[in-house]
Amino acid sequence: MxxxxxxxxxxxxxxxxxxxxxxxxxxxxxxxxxxxxxxxxxxxxxxxxxxxxxxxxxxxxxxxxxxxxxxxxxxxxxxxxxxxxxxxxxxxxxxxxxxxxxxxxxxxxxxxxxxxxxxxxxxxxxxxxxxxxxxxxxxxxxxxxxVLPQLVTEHGEHAARWVPVVTGxxxxxxxxxxxxxxxxxxxxxxxxxxxxxxxxxxxxxxxxAVRRALPDRLLAGPRPGPRSALPDRWLAALTGEDPALPGAKPADAERLGTALRDWLAAAHELDGPARVCFRLTEPPPEEEQAGEGEPSWRVEFALQSTEDPSLYVPAADIWAGEHVPGLPRRPDEALLAGLGRAVRLCPELYGALRTARPSAMDVDTAWAFQFLRHSAPLLQAAGYGVQLPAWAGRKALGLKLTTRTRKTGPGAVAGQGFGLGQLVDFRVDLAIGEHTISEEELEELARLKIPLVRVRGQWVELDDRQLKAALEVVSRRRSGEMTVGEVINEVVEGGDELLPLLDVDADGPLGDLLSGEADRRLTPVPTPATFQGTLRPYQERGLSWLSFLSSLGLGGILADDMGLGKTAQTLSLLLDERNGQASGEVAPTLLVCPMSLVSNWQKEAARFAPGLRVYVHHGGQRKREDELGEAVASADLVITTYGTALRDLEALRGFAWGRVVCDEAQAIKNSAARQAQAVRALRARTRLALTGTPVENHLAELWAIMEFCNPGLLGPAKRFRERYQEPIEARRDEDAARALKRATGPFVLRRLKTDKTIISDLPEKLEMKVWCTLTPEQASLYQAVVNDMMSKIDGSEGIERHGNVLATMTRLKQVCNHPAHLLKDGSRLAGRSGKLARLEELAEEIVEEGDKALVFTQYAEFGAMLQPYLSAHLDRPVLWLHGGLPKKRRDELVERFQNDDEPMLFLLSLKAAGTGLNLTAANHVIHVDRWWNPAVEDQATDRAFRIGQTRNVQVRKFICVGTLEERIDEMIERKKALAESVVGTGEDWITALSTEQLRELFRLGPEAVS
Structure with a gap:
């Protein structure tokens, strides 16, 4: 690759x-x-x-x-x-x-x-x-x-270019x-x-990007030739592929360039401590009730801090001479200068500047509409503050789709399965906000041609285009019948661009699906009689949801939090549909998962669903051709890996699977990856994705997983990116976010184990920090590493500096663990490390109480040093799981720890054992050295804190005081809300700190030494 x-x-x-x-x-x-x-x-x-x-x-x-x-x-x-x-x-x-x-x-x-x-x-x-x-x-x-157009010099020649304006x-x-x-x-x-x-x-x-958006010339007429005036040639060169302006005379270029540079400089003038802000307020209700004359709108002027937008000072207070910290020394001058520049974008403001101390201006409805539609966006784009009424910018008109399931007649539910082809009666109504309006009311609004109107106590923006589109929709298709599939498509597509679908009122199974809480409203499906165990209430609701989606021929994403039993719910679904098919065959289910989970699925199937016939298609001895066909035909569940599915795609796509299930479905989040393409190519009646993280980095991952579950439902990737991903990720568009949630909500079931309404009997997770001190030997080594590496960092730049910072952090973390970890000299361990001493004490207490513990380290070499030492110190076996072990040996270690009284201590490499293992025999988790990524640490902790755990789980994170470990822990705590995005990428974020910040980060405090 x-x-x-x-x-x-x-x-x-x-x-x-x-x-x-x-x-x-x-x-x-x-x-x-x-x-x-x-x-x-x-x-x-x-x-x-x-x-x-x-x-x-x-x-x-x-x-x-x-x-x-x-x-x-x-x-x-x-x-x-x-x-x-x-x-x-x-x-x-x-x-x-x-x-x-x-x-x-x-x-x-x-x-x-x-x-x-x-x-x-x-x-x-x-x-x-x-x-x-x-x-x-x-x-x-x-x-x-x-962006603004400029005249630039490239390789000695002049060229017309667009330049981004990056302010505020x-x-x-x-x-x-x-x-x-x-x-x-x-x-x-x-x-x-x-x-x-x-x-x-x-x-x-x-x-x-501008040239792609504006492929045609800005002005019509004959194309200017090489002897034409430079401004004409420059204007023509702003579009098309060739920006060059050969032969431009220096004097002409200087005149044009100076004017354009002044324009660019003016655009950056707002980059100060404060900016002018405009607030549009609607007429007071009492004025409208009086009914005398046209309602009066008001535009208020103010200064607003660019650093703290909540610092807002009305112009009236500025003229009163009030001094506000955070504003310019002469706020009156800043206000007048800002208003003067704003007139260039909104000439209608000129009237307010005729007074010596402008603070506001009263305007009519037509002026307010022009400000909303045209001036406000221009002012905002130029860096001014603009505050508008809460309803401004929302599309006023929308649709309300009401559907009712047929009880009798053709297409009725009785006696039939409910599927995508089911016919339902529908009616489309027009809505303004929460109010439904008649076609006659809409026609009256269109006749009046008033852009801002108050409808049933609510101000709304209307224009001719919206009104015509609304009337066209109602007149074209007011009521009738459509299939369930067409209704779902209407929800996903959101209706016409001018008329987003505001609401769907559906009854019956369709209403359950579109309700947003389908797992609670659907007819309950009890735990199958052949399921060896008892499903919790929320798991039975999950089974009901999965069964209902399957009956519609739809796929879904079961996105329950880690440890809530996605495996058990999936196995119960397979048992339920086979129990319901006493006569006739049910096509087998193909389950695709990471290699590390194959044994887990085998064991869980044998434990919960021993009646299922399971065939594992993996490894060099897997069946091929006719033997494979026989194995699939005699199986209920076929388990394979992503790698095998890719290699054996031609063979596997030859079967008509009843269902394809992708476990740890984040493995197919990259839609262009070959393994993602392979699983999408498999033929199946329905598809199911299992993942606790449907979106890890960006929304394209959600599209990729949904494209597997319900191909084509969210449209092409390009349309998804334009309609949802870019508005949400780049602009935090709340309307787009709501639309995406509405579009995907029926097909995603997400429950968190921290939600007590979901699961109330999971024990508590008690997290605590264990503060350790350094021995004098550790402190001496720590200071030596800092002195040696800071001189190298200070004298390096770029990639070399980046590598030096990472190397310094690694060495300091090794010192905090143990001197022998840094020196790699095979020397004795006892009595030389504060962390090791604390680990010894905890291990002794855990063993004496008859408990079991997981001990995580990110360094395999340190784990290899700890395992024999702890075993000898405790006089008990200590298990050690790392990435170099074959799968069979890993399974044996997990089985032994889960089922035997001893060993009571399980040492694990964080990379090799942070996911995919069920180790509920432990009720203690110890992180000896930190990964500095809260999400990774939580995943490791969840090896013990998951369903099947009957005791409170105590989580201890070792931190050496007075060292970089304490200071980075403080950074994580300060940025808790952003920890996953800031720290989650590893340690690279630290390399961007300045030398002085690094010196403070690495500094050895006096409290560090015991």
């Missing part, structure tokens, strides 16, 4: 690929710089990228990467490891593809649209994903009009984006600052 990396250099996107399965390295060439031994040829990269790379230029570039004497270090995305202890930044010669801004924008915008057919398998590295986020930022700036909140977002830039993005040739690279990339991509 290829991992594709990217950088931005010299106005172009530079791409190269790392081959994660390169075989033997090519013979070294004695050149400086040396060729990258595992870089894929440019031709192979071009084949992988397909049409996106059709116009790319092949070249070679020098890339600065961390490496050692043996060669470059593998990237984190490759999944490969390296034994290099002190990597250094080294230049390597790499075959690359170069794409100009238009091609780069197309590639970065279409990362999730790859079909992968007959092309080398590849995945984007972090740098390519980052630049895709930059491209999305550029498109968002263009959508909001945050966009400036803060720019700084955050620059700080998050992976070093690889600026590692081509000479290393460059992240802010400069981001500015160049954002400018190039924004210019390309």
């Amino acid at each position: 290829l991992v594709v990396h990217a950088a931005w250099t010299d106005g172009r996107l530079c791409l190269w690929a790392e081959d994660t399965a390169p075989g033997d390295a090519p013979p070294a060439r004695r050149t400086r710089p040396a060729p990258h031994p595992y870089a894929a040829p440019a031709a192979l990269l071009r084949a992988a990228l397909g049409e996106h790379a059709a116009k790319a230029e092949e070249a070679e570039r020098v890339v600065l990467l961390p490496g050692s004497a043996k060669g470059p270090l593998p990237s984190p995305e490759s999944g490969l490891t390296s034994a290099a202890r002190a990597p250094k930044i080294t230049p390597y010669l790499v075959p690359v593809l170069l794409l100009g801004a238009p091609g780069a924008l197309a590639l970065l915008s279409g990362l999730d649209d790859r079909d992968g057919a007959d092309t080398p398998e590849w995945g984007p590295g972090g740098s390519l994903r980052y630049l895709a986020a930059v491209a999305e930022t550029a498109r968002d700036l263009v959508r909001r009009g945050r 909140p966009d400036a803060a977002a720019f700084r955050e984006l620059a700080a998050a830039m992976p070093p690889v993005c600026r590692a081509v040739g000479e290393e460059t600052g992240s802010a400069r690279v981001l500015r160049e990339a954002l400018s190039g991509l924004a210019d390309a």
